[in-house]
Amino acid sequence: MRIATFLLGVPDIRRRVETPACLPRSSDMASQSVLFVCLGNICRSPLAEAAFRRAAQNAGLDVKVDSAGTAGYHVGEPPDPRSIDQARSEGIDITGYRGRQLSKEDFHEFDFIIGMDRSNMQDIARRDPGNGKAKTAMLLDIVPGQEGREVGDPYYGGADGFAVTWSEVDAGAQALVAVMLSENG
Template identity: 45%
Template sequence: MRLLVVCLGNICRSPMAEGALRFRLQQAGLGDRVQVDSAGTGDWHVDEPPDRRAIATAASHGVDISTLRGRQLHVDDFQRFDWLLCADRTNLREVRARAPRDARAEIVLLREWAGEGTGAEIADPYTGGQSHFDTVWAQVDAAARHAAARFSRQRRPG
């Protein structure tokens, strides 16, 4: 299974979600079964590390995202990944608009996919303060916990 988390610039929400997903999947013994990556719809932060506040917030929860680097969503991603998990409705519309006709990936909201309610979004913390990053962490970590539980149930026989 291959998951790609998508936000606007790939320096706040999507790298935090990538880190949380990897962490929770590894804890559940699923790190070798589920691959996780992240990307942005924009190209402003290609090859840059995540925002320092995102790095610090993830680190405060025992997750190191400092080695991640921003990248832009690429047409190949629609074939390489099973799920493109979008941070908000704006990203969802943008990703769906870019999807080629033969796209293999399902394109959905991350939190909705994780079972956190229809239309559940992750607000962009970039222009906010630490409390905004804390809120995003709580949201992506909850989604990661739900995803790990979901994949764990699928792994069990019967």
């Protein structure tokens, strides 16, 4: 199944992802790369990176994964302590992650740039130099039945919001791995 078929009906994604070589074949799996993007790179995108890293590893995929923020508020800082706690509760250590800002080079380096919400997607589109290889998508658009939903920013809430965020980014990570496996397997 082509990722474009999987995402049929999602106009913002379909435009960018319908190319026949959207995902490289299994012989090119080492070159697969995904960048998860949120606003500050301390809450949602580090959790998405961690969830995807684990899902890809469990599936036997060799995939490069990273995260970034559209804003430079937290460059060089560790994830929010509540993100660290949530990841830890899932058996994952993200204490070594450091915030960074989305760059134009990312559009050349990564195959996929995945945003958490519509605002992220608008910021990603504004930064896109237009000549890179990256395809863009909003994370929950990849999850069947969740198309159009955003991963809410838990920053201003309590720890329970981070648990909700984890469940959403983990579902997105699992769905993206499933698409990669079906495309490359």
